[in-house]
Amino acid sequence: xxxxxxxxxxxxxxILNILLDANAFCFSRDDLIGRRPYPIxxxxxxxxxxxxxxxxxxxxxxxxxxxxxxxxxxxKDLKAIVTQKEIYKYCTKPELEMLLILNxxxxxxxxxxxxxxxxxxxxxxxIKYNGKKYDQSSEFLKMYYSGNNTKQxxxxxxxxxxxxxxxxxxxxxxxxxxK
Numbered sequence: 086x087x088x089x090x091x092x093x094x095x096x097x098x099x100i101l102n103i104l105l106d107a108n109a110f111c112f113s114r115d116d117l118i119g120r121r122p123y124p125i126x127x128x129x130x131x132x133x134x135x136x137x138x139x140x141x142x143x144x145x146x147x148x149x150x151x152x153x154x155x156x157x158x159x160x161k162d163l164k165a166i167v168t169q170k171e172i173y174k175y176c177t178k179p180e181l182e183m184l185l186i187l188n189x190x191x192x193x194x195x196x197x198x199x200x201x202x203x204x205x206x207x208x209x210x211x212i213k214y215n216g217k218k219y220d221q222s223s224e225f226l227k228m229y230y231s232g233n234n235t236k237q238x239x240x241x242x243x244x245x246x247x248x249x250x251x252x253x254x255x256x257x258x259x260x261x262x263x264k
Contacts, residue, residue, distance in 0.1 A: 086145055088112055089137065089167075090122040093150030096181055098124045099223045100230070100238070101149065107235045110262050118144060126150075128167060129160050137166050146172040149259060151180050176256040178249070182208040184241040185219060185229070187248060239263060 092098050101122040105114050114120045119136050128134070128146075137144065144166055148157065159167050177183070182204035186195050195207050202210075205221060212219040214229045230238040246260040 086143060086171075087118050087140060088116050089118045089133070089144050089146045091126070091133075091146060091148045092122050092124050093126065093152065094124050095223045096221070096226055097149055097177070098122050099226045100181065100184075103227070103230050103235055103238060104263075107239070109235075109239050109264060111264050112262075122149075126155060126157075128157060128163055134160065134163065137163055141166065143168070143171065147175060147262070148172065149175045149177065151177045174256045175259050175262060176252045177245075177259055178252060178256075180204040182219070183245055183248075184238065185212050187241045187244050188237055192248060 090101065092101055104110055105117075105122070118133075118140055123130070123133060125133060128137075146157065146167060157172050159169065180203060185208050186192055186204055189212055191207075191211055194211070195202075195204065198207060208219045209221065214225065217225065217228075219225055242258075242263060243260045246258040249258070252258065
């Protein structure tokens with residue numbers, strides 16, 4: 086069964102592509118519809134509908150992001166391809182920036198201010214790489230986690246699961262998809 090890999094936005098897409106290129110997941114690009122992650126939130130996207138109809142067989146949907154409260158609605162013309170029981174949520178709550186905070190060993194400092202600062206705000210104030218401050222851009226994440234730092238990304242994802250301890254019962258961790 087093939088996988089439709091959906092993600093919340095461009096930054097998640099960058100992280101997923103880095104992990105796919107590193108062969109870090111328990112699946113490969115060849116297992117994916119379109120051989121790539123899609124930065125979309127719903128199945129009614131015309132590109133996705135076309136890809137799924139072209140494939141024509143049942144798929145699993147892996148949805149990755151920090152906001153998982155929106156239910157995926159399945160368009161009538163895709164009901165033979167996608168079922169609700171084959172939709173899986175992989176959560177990066179509170180935000181993807183937590184991986185940067187963990188990588189920099191700043192989790193204790195963040196804990197002191199988390200009631201007043203989001204991980205995104207904290208990362209913008211406290212994280213630099215090659216002299217550049219974190220700016221919430223995909224380019225920063227590519228630069229930060231490329232090359233030898235890919236192993237660190239994988240380690241951070243695993244560390245996050247221990248740090249976060251639990252999500253809602255229908256939410257899995259990105260670490261659950263790693264080899």
